[in-house]
Amino acid sequence: MTSKPIKSSNKLLTFDANKVTNIKLVWDIEELRSQDNHENSKEHTIGDEEDETGDENGPVSFHPTFSHQIFVDEIVQGYEPCKIDIYMGAGSLTPYIHTNYTLQSKNLTNVEGELLKVFSKQDPPISKQSFYEYIEEKEKLFKPVGKKIHEYTIIDKETGEETEYEVYFGRITDQTVFRYHEKLQIFVLWYIDGSSYIWTDDPNWDIFFIFEKRIIDGEKRYGITGYSTIYNFYHHPEQTRARISQYLILPPYQRMGHGKYLFNSIYQYYKTNDGFYGPVYDVTIEDPADEFNLLRNYVDLKNIIDDKLFDNVVLDLNANNKLLFEEIRKKLLIPYKQSKICLEIYLFSKLLGTPLSDPIYTEYRITIKKRLFKQNIGDSEQIEKIKQQVAEENEENLLLEQQELQELQDIENEKNGTNIKVQINKESITPPEPEKSKKEIEKDRLEEILRLYQELEYNYLKTLSSLNLTTK
Numbered sequence: 001m002t003s004k005p006i007k008s009s010n011k012l013l014t015f016d017a018n019k020v021t022n023i024k025l026v027w028d029i030e031e032l033r034s035q036d037n038h039e040n041s042k043e044h045t046i047g048d049e050e051d052e053t054g055d056e057n058g059p060v061s062f063h064p065t066f067s068h069q070i071f072v073d074e075i076v077q078g079y080e081p082c083k084i085d086i087y088m089g090a091g092s093l094t095p096y097i098h099t100n101y102t103l104q105s106k107n108l109t110n111v112e113g114e115l116l117k118v119f120s121k122q123d124p125p126i127s128k129q130s131f132y133e134y135i136e137e138k139e140k141l142f143k144p145v146g147k148k149i150h151e152y153t154i155i156d157k158e159t160g161e162e163t164e165y166e167v168y169f170g171r172i173t174d175q176t177v178f179r180y181h182e183k184l185q186i187f188v189l190w191y192i193d194g195s196s197y198i199w200t201d202d203p204n205w206d207i208f209f210i211f212e213k214r215i216i217d218g219e220k221r222y223g224i225t226g227y228s229t230i231y232n233f234y235h236h237p238e239q240t241r242a243r244i245s246q247y248l249i250l251p252p253y254q255r256m257g258h259g260k261y262l263f264n265s266i267y268q269y270y271k272t273n274d275g276f277y278g279p280v281y282d283v284t285i286e287d288p289a290d291e292f293n294l295l296r297n298y299v300d301l302k303n304i305i306d307d308k309l310f311d312n313v314v315l316d317l318n319a320n321n322k323l324l325f326e327e328i329r330k331k332l333l334i335p336y337k338q339s340k341i342c343l344e345i346y347l348f349s350k351l352l353g354t355p356l357s358d359p360i361y362t363e364y365r366i367t368i369k370k371r372l373f374k375q376n377i378g379d380s381e382q383i384e385k386i387k388q389q390v391a392e393e394n395e396e397n398l399l400l401e402q403q404e405l406q407e408l409q410d411i412e413n414e415k416n417g418t419n420i421k422v423q424i425n426k427e428s429i430t431p432p433e434p435e436k437s438k439k440e441i442e443k444d445r446l447e448e449i450l451r452l453y454q455e456l457e458y459n460y461l462k463t464l465s466s467l468n469l470t471t472k
């Protein structure tokens with residue numbers, strides 16, 4: 001597919017790497033043939049517009065969200081047309097890079113070269129000819145890695161069509177899991193901001209995979225839908241703390257419930273199986289993205305409600321719920337802090353429609369704002385302190401510089417009988433920001449807390465709406 005450049009200068013163009021990259025998951029050779037026929041027929045159409053829809057019988061195609069770990073500033077530089085199609089076997093993940101950007105040149109991005117750096121070294125991309133020749137066989141032979149732990153069916157709301165999925169668990173020490181993960185992990189660069197490849201020499205990694213199951217020519221085939229990597233930490237005395245590190249549902253499968261199924265499969269697995277250091281104490285998350293928090297809140301609150309664990313809770317966030325949170329952790333592996341968030345959301349459902357002046361609602365807002373203040377303003381105080389320090393250092397450096405220059409000038413003055421005073425150009429160094437008054441700082445802080453609180457209520461409402469808890 002060609003693409004429109006986002007900026008042009010001296011004929012050399014810059015393209016948005018996310019927009020020009022098309023990732024295509026191929027289930028069988030027929031999809032490729034269908035796509036090629038479609039492309040050929042387009043070439044014969046006179047004056048045709050760019051076909052945005054593509055061929056519905058061709059492989060499913062989607063764009064990355066992030067490319068900065070592959071292309072500097074998410075930009076590809078070169079000339080029209082810019083083609084970057086990354087084909088992968090839907091199950092085997094056998095890759096083939098289809099691009100016309102392969103040159104080593106100062107001005108042009110060597111797309112192929114940059115992509116090769118992040119693809120698996122053990123199973124690197126193959127040529128177009130090999131891909132067309134072998135992909136059918138590779139997909140036919142591919143079997144999910146690890147051990148099957150769960151299966152479920154999703155029904156398309158519009159068509160009523162049922163699709164089956166299977167969840168697999170594997171340890172990184174299993175060589176088939178290790179090798180499969182090595183091919184798969186390129187997706188975290190494309191979809192999880194700031195992610196990096198995991199250190200797979202470490203035996204503490206577990207991986208959960210979801211595969212879609214299809215029957216093609218009377219035989220089962222599998223395609224990757226999503227996956228999660230989990231690190232096993234030690235927890236005193238002989239327990240494991242399982243921490244979700246990377247969590248990804250591929251774009252064509254998002255918002256269909258797979259994130260929920262994967263999460264519950266992880267919980268279920270660790271409830272009934274030991275981790276690396278013994279029974280699992282709880283499941284925590286490493287640096288969760290906002291969307292992931294929404295998924296987590298949804299899953300955790302649903303599980304708590306389904307187990308009726310909030311049935312007798314009092315409408316007060318300051319009540320002592322230690323025993324309840326301990327029970328939730330033991331039954332559902334949800335850590336204390338997360339149970340508190342779930343309680344906030346649950347209590348919010350009881351306060352919907354309550355006037356702002358209601359004392360219970362007022363107390364609720366104050367308690368949460370205090371929490372937000374502690375979590376966020378503490379940090380900004382640190383920033384203010386650091387800023388102050390830098391300003392003081394700048395001031396000190398300025399004085400030192402002035403002294404040194406004056407000493408030199410004094411020698412000159414003595415020689416020439418002059419009396420010149422050194423004047424430092426203060427603008428050459430960054431002047432410290434004018435100090436804010438106490439009142440202004442207070443105002444900024446309150447505004448920030450208000451913004452955070454509004455965002456929180458908005459997100460809580462989204463979760464309650466997904467759980468059908470917006471009507472009392």
Ligand SMILES: CC(=O)SCCNC(=O)CCNC(=O)[C@H](O)C(C)(C)COP(=O)(O)OP(=O)(O)OC[C@H]1O[C@@H](n2cnc3c(N)ncnc32)[C@H](O)[C@@H]1OP(=O)(O)O
Nearest residue numbers: 246247248249254255256257258259260289291294295466
């Ligand atoms: C630890 C980490 O790795 S953080 C990084 C997490 N990964 C990413 O951000 C990569 C890209 N995104 C994804 O992989 C997925 O979209 C995920 C993991 C965030 C969510 O998975 P999905 O399969 O899309 O979620 P699923 O369909 O199961 O959603 C269940 C509920 O969670 C909530 N939810 C999930 N995603 C979202 C979202 N983007 N916005 C709002 N609510 C959401 C909703 O309540 C949803 O119910 P609803 O669809 O009935 O309203």
